[in-house]
Amino acid sequence: MGRITDRFRLDGKTALVTGASRGIGEAIARAFADAGARVVLSSRKQEDLEQAADRIKASGGDAYAVTAHAGRTEDIKSLVDRAVDRYGRIDVLVNNAGTNPVFGPIIGVDEKAWDKIFEVNLRGFFFLSKEVSSVMSDRGGGVIINMASVAGIKPGIGLGAYSISKAGVIMLTRVLAQEWTGLNIRVNAIAPGVIKTRFAAALYSSPELEEEILRGISIKRLGEPDDIVGAALFLASDASAYVTGQTLVVDGGGVMV
Numbered sequence: 001m002g003r004i005t006d007r008f009r010l011d012g013k014t015a016l017v018t019g020a021s022r023g024i025g026e027a028i029a030r031a032f033a034d035a036g037a038r039v040v041l042s043s044r045k046q047e048d049l050e051q052a053a054d055r056i057k058a059s060g061g062d063a064y065a066v067t068a069h070a071g072r073t074e075d076i077k078s079l080v081d082r083a084v085d086r087y088g089r090i091d092v093l094v095n096n097a098g099t100n101p102v103f104g105p106i107i108g109v110d111e112k113a114w115d116k117i118f119e120v121n122l123r124g125f126f127f128l129s130k131e132v133s134s135v136m137s138d139r140g141g142g143v144i145i146n147m148a149s150v151a152g153i154k155p156g157i158g159l160g161a162y163s164i165s166k167a168g169v170i171m172l173t174r175v176l177a178q179e180w181t182g183l184n185i186r187v188n189a190i191a192p193g194v195i196k197t198r199f200a201a202a203l204y205s206s207p208e209l210e211e212e213i214l215r216g217i218s219i220k221r222l223g224e225p226d227d228i229v230g231a232a233l234f235l236a237s238d239a240s241a242y243v244t245g246q247t248l249v250v251d252g253g254g255v256m257v
Contacts, residue, residue, distance in 0.1 A: 007239040011036035014087040015236065016079070016132065018070050018124075019097035021048035023197035024147065026055075027225035028094055028232045033061030035233060040083040040090075042068045043097065070097035071119035073127055080131045089139050092236045093132045095125040095169075096147040106160025114161055121165035126172060133185060141184025145235050146173050148189040148247055150255045166191075170247050177245030186244040188235045193251025195223040218253025227252075 015032045019025040020041035029039045033056045041049050041056075041063055049065035056063040064086050068079040083090055099120045102113045129144050136142030151159050152166030170189055177187040194213050214220055231248050234240050249255055 004239075007241075008233055008237045009036050010092070010233075010237055013091035014038045014040065014083065014089050015092035015094065016040040016042065016083050016090050017094040017096060018042045018068075018128070019147075021045060021052050024192065024195060024225045024228050025094070025096040026052045027229050028096065029063065030056055030059070030061070031229040031233055032092070032236065033063060034059070035237070037092065037236075038062040038064070038087050040064050040066055040079075040086070042066050042070070042079055044069055070095075070124035070128065071116075072124075076124070076128045076131050079128070080135060084135055090132050090135050090142065091139075092143045092145070093129065093136075094145045094147070094232065094236075095128060097124060098147065100159065100162040102161065103158045105158070109161045117161045117165050118168075121162070122168045122172065125169060129172075129176060129187075133180060133183060136185050137183040141186075143236050144176065144185060144187045145232060146187070146189040148173070148191040150191050150193045150249060150251045153191060153247075153249070154255050173247060174245045181244065186235075186240070188240070188243060188245065189247040190228060190231050190235070191247050191249045191251070191255075192228055193217065193223055193249075193254045195225060195228065197225060216254050217251070221252065223250070223252060 015037045017025050017029040020029045021043040029041050033039050041053050043049055046067045053063040053065040066079050066082050068075040102109050125146055146169050148169040149166040151163040152170050155163045173187050173189040231250050
């Protein structure tokens with residue numbers, strides 16, 4: 001079996017990470033590259049993506065930037081086609097792209113905002129997973145990691161529609177894990193707590209808000225993108241070969257499940 005640390009390596013594998021221009025997505029892509037993977041970075045803004053890819057290359061990694069809107073079917077197909085054209089395979093998919101254009105009581109969420117949240121946070125996860133599944137199965141299998149949230153387990157105040165979409169991601173993970181076992185595709189999720197990224201800035205934008213959040217966290221600090229990396233590397237690698245259909249909570253002890 002070799003050394004246990006070898007099972008965390010991703011040498012020879014190709015990983016596709018959405019929402020990878022910054023924050024959690026970039027941190028995961030960087031860690032995967034450090035572990036030996038070739039990484040395809042995707043988000044909506046090419047300039048930001050190229051900069052993230054350049055940072056990985058500067059550290060000796062192999063990175064390829066592809067602009068795509070994670071909620072649009074035509075972009076999803078093009079993204080997968082370009083990744084396969086470049087590297088010949090996709091072994092790991094990280095569905096990380098997300099959006100939340102509203103903050104406040106759910107009764108105030110209009111139809112446009114609702115549709116946008118579910119288009120990116122849930123619909124996009126499913127159809128990208130579906131597109132990638134045939135590529136993975138043709139090459140013997142693969143791994144899908146869906147970025148959920150503790151808000152999908154315990155409703156977040158002011159995050160009603162987002163919480164519902166992330167609860168959907170957790171169930172999507174379980175359904176795909178159950179149905180795709182025969183394709184040798186493992187599917188798991190990560191549920192971060194409040195991580196200090198631009199995306200979550202509204203949740204800790206004032207000392208009062210941050211203090212309120214910290215009262216509910218056992219480890220008395222907010223998370224950083226690198227706090228998610230270990231969970232992602234574990235789930236992407238052979239170290240988790242007997243794990244599927246699970247949601248790994250990484251929140252500093254805020255939600256005990």
